[in-house]
Amino acid sequence: MEFFKKANVIRLKSYHDKFMLADDDEETVYQDRNGTYKNALWTVEIAETGDAIRLKSCYGKYLTASNVPFLLKSTAKKVFQTLPNRLDSSIEWEPIREGVQVRLRTRYGRFLRGNGGLPPWRNTITHDVPHRTATANWVLWDVEIVELQMQGHENPKFKPSRLSPMTTPNYSPNLTPTEISSATTSPGSDHSSKIEIWSPKVELNNNYDSFLSPKEGRTIYYGIGNEKGEVREGSKEESFIFYGKSVEELKEHMKQQTGLDDILVCCRNPLNSKLYPLRLHLPPIKNAMHVVVVPSTFQGN
Numbered sequence: 007m008e009f010f011k012k013a014n015v016i017r018l019k020s021y022h023d024k025f026m027l028a029d030d031d032e033e034t035v036y037q038d039r040n041g042t043y044k045n046a047l048w049t050v051e052i053a054e055t056g057d058a059i060r061l062k063s064c065y066g067k068y069l070t071a072s073n074v075p076f077l078l079k080s081t082a083k084k085v086f087q088t089l090p091n092r093l094d095s096s097i098e099w100e101p102i103r104e105g106v107q108v109r110l111r112t113r114y115g116r117f118l119r120g121n122g123g124l125p126p127w128r129n130t131i132t133h134d135v136p137h138r139t140a141t142a143n144w145v146l147w148d149v150e151i152v153e154l155q156m157q158g159h160e161n162p163k164f165k166p167s168r169l170s171p172m173t174t175p176n177y178s179p180n181l182t183p184t185e186i187s188s189a190t191t192s193p194g195s196d197h198s199s200k201i202e203i204w205s206p207k208v209e210l211n212n213n214y215d216s217f218l219s220p221k222e223g224r225t226i227y228y229g230i231g232n233e234k235g236e237v238r239e240g241s242k243e244e245s246f247i248f249y250g251k252s253v254e255e256l257k258e259h260m261k262q263q264t265g266l267d268d269i270l271v272c273c274r275n276p277l278n279s280k281l282y283p284l285r286l287h288l289p290p291i292k293n294a295m296h297v298v299v300v301p302s303t304f305q306g307n
Contacts, residue, residue, distance in 0.1 A: 009108075010059050010101055013050045015153040017041055020120025021143045021262075026131060028063035028087050035069065035085055037120050037129045047152060058098040058113075063087050068097040071112045071133045082132035085118065107146040117145035123265030124230070124244075140261035223247040225294040226256070230264060233303050235272065235281040243296070253284045260299050268302045281306065 010016075018026040025041035026048070038046075044064050051060040061069040067087035076082040090097065095113040102109045110118040112133055119134050121127040121144060136142040226248045229237040246263060250256055257271050272281040274296065281298055283306075289295070 007057060007101060009103070009149070010050055011052060012155055013151045013153075014155045015047050015049055015151075017046050017150045017152055018048065019148040019150065021146050022120055022122045024120060024129065026120065028065055028067070032065045032067060033087055035087060035131045037131060053098050058100045060093070060097050061099065069099070070097050071116065072096070076130070076132045077126070081137070082119070082121075082134040083116070085131050085133055104146060106148075108149055109145050110147065118147070119144045120147070121265075122262055127265055138267055140258070140267050141265070223249045227294065227296045228260065228263070229298050231281070231298045231300045233301050235298065235300055235304060235306070237298060251288065253286065253288060256284070256288065264299055266299065270300050270302055270304050272298045272300055272304070274298065
């Protein structure tokens with residue numbers, strides 16, 4: 007909580023390296039890789055109890071945990087921007103620190119979650135109770151302080167514009183030091199503040215840094231097949247950059263990408279086009295790979 011008490015404006019980045027944005031319909035929220043939109047800025051308010059925060063969008067509306075199911079029979083509930091008549095528990099989020107990241111819990115024990123996988127889940131934000139290993143990390147968020155609390159000075163006003171990038175001086179989304187100086191000043195004032203970036207990139211050791219090096223990655227193109235290995239005709243391959251080195255790592259990453267749990271990752275034999283499960287090793291050369299994700303009940307062609 008102490009971390010949020012010194013923050014005036016923050017940005018939240020999900021496990022999928024996407025920022026939480028307030029949609030310009032002034033009602034919904036979503037994820038986007040571009041965090042330079044002003045819609046990615048959230049003003050922090052400390053709840054009267056002192057153990058929770060409220061997050062207000064650039065439209066002056068609060069991040070709200072609703073009781074509306076995201077999908078029929080789904081345990082995930084929708085998250086909205088709302089302006090309630092009174093400030094109740096639906097707009098309060100309790101920060102729970104986990105290493106250099108944070109989980110945001112509702113008063114009812116559910117967590118803010120940035121979803122991955124295929125539509126309709128992709129880029130959505132819900133609140134839920136983590137119940138699967140494959141999605142347990144989706145409730146973790148990186149927090150970036152864009153503006154510190156300035157005692158005795160009026161907070162800057164942000165005009166709601168999804169198309170206008172932030173104009174914070176000296177800001178770059180690629181910077182990773184814990185603090186970078188910035189001449190962030192309020193109109194008519196000579197006072198300055200600092201931007202503090204709270205990101206796991208700051209605390210990575212050298213081995214992990216080299217593991218994440220873009221030179222080590224390979225592009226994975228994937229489709230989703232049924233128990234017979236058949237991929238829906240006309241479906242487009244999705245892709246991502248994979249930095250791991252083992253089949254098991256790729257399998258776990260595919261679970262996160264697709265939202266599926268009990269799966270096999272297969273390659274296609276170039277001679278007869280039949281699928282075969284990857285079980286032991288990935289090809290040592292970091293060339294692009296084309297794979298098909300199938301249920302674990304797949305028996306081969």
